Amino acid sequence: MRRRSRTRRILKWVGLVVCILLAAVWLGSLRWNVYVRFADGRAFSINDGGIATSTVKYSQLRVGVEVHRSGSAFPCHWWPHRVFAVLRDGGRETTTWWPIWPFFLAFAIPTAFLCHRDRRPPKGHCQNCGYDLTGNVSGLCPECGEPT
Ligand SMILES: [Zn+2]
Structure with a gap:
């Protein structure tokens, strides 16, 4: 999580x-x-x-x-x-x-580091935890339970 x-x-x-x-x-x-x-x-x-x-x-x-x-x-x-x-x-x-x-x-260095870490997860991944949702049919992230 x-x-x-x-x-x-x-x-x-x-x-x-x-x-x-x-x-x-x-x-x-x-x-x-x-x-x-x-x-x-x-x-x-x-x-x-x-x-x-x-x-x-x-x-x-x-x-x-x-x-x-x-x-x-x-x-x-x-x-x-x-x-x-x-x-x-x-x-x-x-x-x-x-x-x-x-x-x-x-x-600038710590700020860039924070920005890099806080990127939104790419499409097809859970927007909350970043888990790869490829092939997910339940509509819920199996990692954190967030609706997809
Ligand atoms: Zn998740």
Whole structure:
């Protein structure tokens, strides 16, 4: 007996939505760069295929959210890496980059697995348990009792 589980169906849809969101963020990051700067010098950004956390020192940069058009046409952040930069006003910025694609894969692989397992059984098989009903005349699945 095998019933399609409700939890698995929910997980599958959540996984699908997260995958779509991550793909959208990745694509969007190639076009627009988003920066969020906090008063304590920490910053968070999404750009060119990566997400980053940074700390800024000795700088008078404005605090808040900024969105710029991306300067590069291709994703730059394929691998985790760290960048030290000197800002226009002499401030120092240390940025740690995390590529987005591994997060996408981390959701896409289990979601694909769930989708694969939850396929409807092919025609001629019990739609509940997948039992092969070839030659069945009773109208009931001999495995689980589901009407055919
Ligand atoms: Zn069945």
